Structures are given as structure tokens and as C-alpha cells.
Amino acid sequence: MLHLCARRRRAVRSRGVTGCGESQSCLALQKLNDIVKKSQKAFDSQRVADSLVMTQSEYCRCLRDDATVRIPRITPNTSLLVVSTVLIVIASVWAGQTVGWLMPVEASKEAGQIDGLFRFMLIIATGIFLGVQGVLLYSAFVFKRAKDDMGDGPNLHGNLRLEILWTAIPTALVLYLSIYSFEVFQLLGAGSPMGGGAHHEDSGLPIRFQATNPDPSAPPPLVIGVEAVQYAWIFSYPGSETQVSELHLPIGRPVRLDMKSNDVIHAFWVPEFRLKQDVIPGRTTQVSFTPTKAGKYQLRCAELCGAYHGGMVVDVIVEDKKDVDAWLKSQASLGTSTRVAQLADPAAAYGATSGTAVLQSEQTRALVGHLRAQGQ
């Protein structure tokens, strides 16, 4: 306590406000000196401690009136600030390049846009992350108190300029992010303002405009019916009576999926396409995209749909149009039971032993039942 008072007195003196005997801070200082003397004599006495408290609040008031005494400046070392800012910027931009190994391959036209947005946000986020962690670590080492130092830091209550700055910059940043996200969202096919991933069949709302950025030269979208059941996906192609349990898509042609469910909510998700849309009982939901990269991907159900939710996975194959047609023809010539037998059995594929038989039978049962109901 005494140490603190002496330190404070020195601090006040060094700012040149002693001695005039007139300014409020000077009066406060004299009072402070008195307190110090008193407490040197009988510090333990509760009465003195009380008087210390009484005068202290007055002293605070005086301090507040006098800006020169109030706040010792704590400005960071300028060169350190510059160097660390540069390092953070470099690190953030580098982090933006890691999207390649954070994300799966981009297999649709939409994926590139979304990755661009994600990369931008990753850069900003890395910058903020490093800045905050930097301040925390720096403080932990530089401002760590000495073991016997029982004194306080400066009585600093805030800094209006700084506070305005760190309110305004994030606001501007998130508004920019809103605009950027909105633009990407429009490219994803958000057309009419009342549109959406879904519409009630009887609601009378306009069906959402499906094509990405209506381009007259683009071929019309291939519309595929999708039905999600616990725990399988059933696809019906236009011009074909056959329902299949695997999704084959031609490269470069826009696709629209009209999705329905009769039991619970499922969700269509192919990570390589970056698109997800819930399939909700009672309405038709849509998702539009253009596959651009040949390959074999997986469609994973992304909304918890029951015990075998994790197994509700089928292959999505992006290939040349003629291969798709040939595959469709071969499927049409197969009987229902053969097609059902072809159904991927995820549990077996993942090497599970105990649950395999159950899954096969349950999934098969669901699909066979469904196909029968469809009269096939």
C-alpha cells in the first residue's frame, strides 16, 4: 500500500502538477501525502483505513477532472506493431491458400464461387484470430506482474476513439460480407425474392426460377425426381419409367432435382458440389447445379433421419452424357429385385459386422416396399 502511494506520488510529480497548491489534483495530492503519513504511523487501525477509503473516492473525482494525471499512456511499440501486422497479413493470405486441402474437390460450377467466399472469410478470420491470440500471448509474457509487485495497473476506463474504431470496422466488414454472400447466393440460383429451396404445392407461390444465371445458350436443365426414404435414395429420370438407386449425371449440363420425402426429413448433400437441401415431407424442395468434373462422389444424407442415418449414402457418378444414357438403358432392362440387390450396403462397405444383416434387410425392405407401392 505504501509502496503504491509512493509510486503514485512519483507518477503524479513526473507529470509536473505538484507545487501549485491550487489545482484540484494538487490538492488531492496533498491530501494523499497526509494519508500516507497517517498510514505510516498506524496503518492497521481501522479508522485510518476508513478515512483512506473516504478520501479515495474524492481523490478519484479529482483525478477524473484532471486529464494530465488520469491516464498514463500505454501505447504499443510502433515497430513491433508494424512488424506483427505485416506478419499477420502474410499468414492470413497464406491461410487462404489452404482451402485446397480443407475442402474436397470442386465438382460443380457453384463450388468455385462458394470456395472463393469461404477463402475470403478464412483470410479475414485468420487475421483476427492471430491478432487476438497475439495480444493474449504478448500480454501474458510482457505484462505478467513481478511476484512481489502488489501494485495496480493504470486506472484506465476506456478509449472512445479506439472503441468507435472497433465497432465501425467490424460493422463495415460484416456489411461487406453480406453483400459478397448475397452475390454468391444469387449465382447459386436465387432468383425471385419469394422463391426458396421449397414451395408448398398448393400455395400458389411461383415456382422458383431454377437455372443459374439464365443463359440462353445453356441447355435446359435435366430434371430428375428424387425420393428420399429411410434409408435410401430413389431417382427417376425423365423419359424413363425406371427408378434407380444411384445418381448418374452428365458433365456440364445443368441439373435440377425435385425432391420429396414421405417419411421424415432428409437432406441432399454432395460435398464436392457444395450444395445441401433438406427434403421435407409435404413439400417439394429443389436444388439446381451444374456438375463440371467427372468422377465418383457420394451423396450423404445430412439431416438425422433415424437409426441408419449414417448409412444413407449412395454414389453419384458424373460422366459423359452417352455413358449416362447407356447406364440408364442397362438399368431399364434389369428387374426390380436385381436393382434392389445392387443397392449399396454402407454397413458392409464400412466393414461393420454386427449390424450388416439388419441394415441390408431393413434398407432393402424399405425400398422393395416402396417400389411395389409404385406398381413396378
Next chain:
Amino acid sequence: MVETTQQRVEQRQPEPLGDWRRYFSFCVDHKVIGIQYLVTTFFFYLLGGALAMVIRAELMTPGAELERSLYNGVFTIHATIMIFLWIIPTLAGFGNFLVPLMIGARDMAFPRLNALSFWMIPPGGLLLLSSFFVQSGAAGAGWTSYPPLSTQQVQVGDLLVTNFGQVIWIASVVFLGTSSILAALNFIVTIVAMRTEGMELFRMPLFCWATLTASCITLLGTPVLAGAVILLAFDLLLGTVFFNPTGGGDPVVYQHMFWFYSHPAVYIMVLPAMGIISEVLPVFSRKPIFGYKAIAISSMGIAVLGFLVWAHHMFTSGTPDWLRMFFMVTSFLIAVPTGIKVFSWLGTIWGGKLELSSAMLFAMGFVSMFVVGGLSGIMLASVPVDIHVHDTYFVVAHLHYVLFGGSVFAIYAGLYYWFPKMTGRLLNETWGKIHFALTFIGFNLCFLPMHQLGLQGMPRRVAEYAEQFQSLNVLVSIGGFLLGISTLPFLFNAIYSWLWGPKAPANPWRALTLEWTTASPPPVENFEYLPVVTAGPYEYGTVGSSPEGDTPTAISQPKS
């Protein structure tokens, strides 16, 4: 800071059960109730953690080892326990113990209601756990319990049975929600009406501000959740079709009602945690909180905005485009008041004299980890990115950074900070630091790789997954087990110190808020003399603000 009146507080006769037994009774002392809350909820935290260990063991391999419906029950109950039986009530426990002390009141406004709201928790919790033993198994539709899955009949052997696990889940949530509403009401009245002389609203410790704000959210939001799950119960038991499309209902309506509560619920779980941080940082930095009013008001800003962002959980639920854009912008905007808080905390420690005690380490750990959750939250707010990562492990990572890296770190900071006040004993600092190190490493090892898992394509709530994800999942599981082990040093430390630790002085941290001006543990009526407040709660760096160890600023020690 504090002066005393000459008005002596008449001390009540000590309760007939003056010893440990009062902790098992319908005691109306807010301090006893606070500790009842904290101990009970910590017990549920351990149970929820044990379920998390089961989940991580299951996910060590790509196949499904557990019975799949049991696995779904395990993660559903894990989340429900952690939210409704750990974070929300444990923060209410802190509020119960601290709010009256911090504002200079002698107890909560409604002591009996207070006891009632605590005593609803153990039966609510046991009810929830009992659902593992009913025929249909525990609720397995996730803590969100979306219909129609949650109202579907369950197959047991060859039989289809009503999902009684889900019914129990609903009953338990309504029970716990009611307890939380009662507690919130009590906090609001106490803070508005029972502040001591001189304790203006803007002189309240920030923890009180946070509790006040969170209580307002609870009061407005929780009834909507109750409404949603009660309608769900009607669908389940009475055959109504509120959410059943085959009868003309709409399952998405449930999602709106659910998230109208459950997004603000995140702030119920985070705001008081932030309040704890705002208490701990100034004390161990020996500096006033930076931007007191900005922090207090930004809490209110978060609360108001928090009610306007719920549909960001539904960006893939067939929400119309314009609605998605609206909720995207509001969700982005909520980053601003949150950012103000984080930067203000950094401003608080900057230039201070930091004492890196266990409480301070956890508080700094909170700032460090919460920022990660906040940043991934901004990414999730953006519709195009969310469409890719919604319902994946990216979201799991995000929510654990907010609720574990955020709330739980803050809860630990609070426990280390107020343990001496609550028990009159000091915790062991070395074990505290070991606890922090283990928690921090285990936490990051567990939840950081989940971001990549989600981006790469692993959905959440699955028992089996593609083989390409196994190596990361093993890493996550190792982190998870480490996190489980990290609880042991704390448990050992808390139990040992409570029984045999060194006696704590009234003010071991030289803090300036009112609770430290009275004895540890405080007497029945909290203060011997009624305190009068003359300045804000964080006047560090002014003369005389640095009380030496056992000499509280002005109030004499109760002699009793």
C-alpha cells in the same frame, strides 16, 4: 468504492441444520442454493461427459459398433444434459450465489421460489436419464428433436411402439425450462429491486448485467420452447397433426418455434459466462474493465439481435430466399457487439499487471477459444457457405468452441475465482494450472480437427462414416479422452481443498466488488453492516484500491 452505514444487519439465527445437511434440504438461503446448483449440475456434467466418451469411442472406427438407435440416444441425451442440466443451470448457480452479494442484498427477492427452481432440477435430470430404460429407448432425434422423426413410432424387435423416450425427453425439458423461467424471474426482480444504496445500474458488476440480460432472454424465449415441445407431445400422444404433413401440419413450423428459443438460448449460455470473464480479467490484471458501458450495453444489443437470427439454423430447410438473406444480415451483425466485448477484454489486460492464476488462465483461455467459435460463426452466418457446412462436423466444432471453449472455460474460471468465497477454502493453484493445461490441449485436439472433417464432408449425428475420415476422427477421439481425463485434477482439487484446503481470507484476490467485502464464506445475511456504494466496481489503479489480503476496503469483518 464502498462505505458502510452504521445500520447493522440483524443476523438471523443460524439455520437448525448448520452443517453439511442443509445442502440436502429445502434451504432458502441463496448461497446454499447456489452451491446446490453448482454441485448438482457438475454431477450432470460428468454424466454428459461420460456419454461424450461413448460417442468418441464409437467414432474411433468407421463402422457402427454400438446399436445404432442407442448411439442416437447417447448423443441426444449428451446434448440435452450439457445444455439443460449443465451450462444453463450452473450459470444460474453462479447467479444465485453471487447476484445478491454483488448488489449488496441480503438474499434473492423470492427465496422459496428460488429453492423450488433448484429442486426441480434433480427430478428433471433423473427423469431424462430414466429414458434409457424404457422399451422404446431414449429419445434419439437429436436435441433439436425435429418432427416427423421425433414423432415416428420406434421399432423394437418386430413391434412398432410409441416413442416414450421422446415423451420423457419432452417432460424433462418442460420441467427444466420451468425451473429456468422461475430462476430468471427471480434474478430480474432481485436486480431491479434489491440493490443496496448507491448501487446504480451502471455501478453494477458486469456479471449482474449479464445475468439480468440472460434472464430477460429466458423469460421471453423459454415459453416458446415449451409451446413447441408440448405441441410435439400432442402429436406424439394424442394424434394431433401440428407438425405432421399427412394431416395438413408442417414440420418446419416446429423448427421455427424451436430455434426462436434455442438460438437465444446460446446467449443464455454465453452472456453470464462473459459476465464471469468481465469479473475475473480486471482483478487479475489490476486494471478497470475497459469500456464498462460498452460491455453492459453490448449485452443488451446481443439479446435484442439474438431474437432476430433464429432462422440461420434453417438455411437448408426450404426457407424462402429473402428470409435467408434477412437472417444472414442479422446473424452477421451480431458479430459486432460480440467483437466489442472481445476487444474490450483485450483492452482490459493490455498494460495491466497480470497475475496468471488458474482463474485468469481459464479467463484468457475463454477469450482465445471463444474467438475461434465466433469466427466460425461468422462463416456459418453466410448462406452460401452454410449450405455446404450445415449439419456437418464444422457446426459441431463451432458450437463446442462457443459452448465449451466459451461457457465451460468461463465456468471453470468462475469456480477457481469464487471457490474461496463459496467454501472459505483456497484451491490448489498448481493443480489448477495442470487442469488448465490438460483442458486447453485436450479441447483443441478434440475440436479443431472437426472443422476440417465437416468441410471435407462428414455429416454430424452419424454412427458410421467413410474410411477417409478415420485418421482425423482418431485424433479427435484422443483429444476427447484427454478432455475427459482433464476433469480429474479439478475434481480431486475441489474435493480435497473443500475438506482440507488452507482457510481463505475474505478477499484473497484483492478484488473490489462487494462479495469480497464480507467474510468467506459469507454470514447468513451476507453483510454485517449494509454497504453503501460510492463508485464503480473496477476502480483499480486509484489510491487505496488495492486492499491488502485480508483487509477489505471498508466493511469490518463480521464478528460472529
